[in-house]
Amino acid sequence: MLCTAALVLALITACDSTDPPQRAATSPPATSATPTSPVTSPSTSPTPSRAAQQTFQARAAQRTVDFLAGQIGPREATSAAYRRAATWVEQRLAALGYDVERQQFRAPNGVSWGVPVGAGSTWNVVARPPSLREGEPYLIAGAHLDTVPQAPGAEDNASGVAVVLELARLVAAGDSRLPVVFVAFGAEEPRGPGDDDHHFGSTAMVSRLSAAERQSLRGMVSLDRVGVGRVVPICTGGRGPTDVQRELVQAARRVDVPSRACNDNRASDHWSFEKAGLPAARLGSTPYAAYHSTRDRPAVVNPAQLRRSGTVMWEWMSR
Numbered sequence: 001m002l003c004t005a006a007l008v009l010a011l012i013t014a015c016d017s018t019d020p021p022q023r024a025a026t027s028p029p030a031t032s033a034t035p036t037s038p039v040t041s042p043s044t045s046p047t048p049s050r051a052a053q054q055t056f057q058a059r060a061a062q063r064t065v066d067f068l069a070g071q072i073g074p075r076e077a078t079s080a081a082y083r084r085a086a087t088w089v090e091q092r093l094a095a096l097g098y099d100v101e102r103q104q105f106r107a108p109n110g111v112s113w114g115v116p117v118g119a120g121s122t123w124n125v126v127a128r129p130p131s132l133r134e135g136e137p138y139l140i141a142g143a144h145l146d147t148v149p150q151a152p153g154a155e156d157n158a159s160g161v162a163v164v165l166e167l168a169r170l171v172a173a174g175d176s177r178l179p180v181v182f183v184a185f186g187a188e189e190p191r192g193p194g195d196d197d198h199h200f201g202s203t204a205m206v207s208r209l210s211a212a213e214r215q216s217l218r219g220m221v222s223l224d225r226v227g228v229g230r231v232v233p234i235c236t237g238g239r240g241p242t243d244v245q246r247e248l249v250q251a252a253r254r255v256d257v258p259s260r261a262c263n264d265n266r267a268s269d270h271w272s273f274e275k276a277g278l279p280a281a282r283l284g285s286t287p288y289a290a291y292h293s294t295r296d297r298p299a300v301v302n303p304a305q306l307r308r309s310g311t312v313m314w315e316w317m318s319r
């Protein structure tokens, strides 16, 4: 009996220290009328009434920001904190029914935003719908999970990961126009000054795409800093095709979200895809004072902007 009590206490303590307040993956918000039957496959077809419930939950996204930036904190790509965050994201995506792969690669040593960092192993979390076949048209929605060493990374980029997880829930529970592969990228942040000194996770992913996977990719979006401001930036690096950017701008118009297009943004994971000639764009990048600092805490992120970004993405994916 004592033993059982101790075990229960240990479990409660462990949950307190490692889990967010609520796991949206398994516990839909109380306000939602989502049926209680568990969702096991992203390819599950919705009934119309269920589809009507398919809206972006900004509060669920904000809870992810609170957990990643408020509880875990700085997540440099080779750190124990990054591994903890990535494991948590894996569990969230697996619980939604995705096939989750740990895509390992090496991040080199260097200097990240003024702080020396060592070389080490890290990984992307890649979640595929189980029904996706190679050569079938698909989309990628990704967000980098790592931070510079000194920043808790609420806006940069727990915001992007939070929106990606909420989109993964929507796609798993409903219908998207194409299958979507969701990615939490490792080692996006710079480890030196050059164009080859950042975006290591997305570079690794692009290098491992088969010819058929490149051919059938219909669009990749990097969600990076999507919780600050009132207007949603929709950008490319100015080299690749602009189809995805155009589609996102049109989606924003349809859902009445103010957006602004730019074609000079090479500072996120879309650039790895664009350099390879693949259709890609970046959502987000509004400047803010706490950028790459210890002040990039959850309060910086505005749930209303998470909602705007998420609503544009969901419109792009579902229509």
Ligand SMILES: [Zn+2]
Binding pocket: 144, 156, 157, 188, 224, 225, 268
């Ligand atoms: Zn970033």
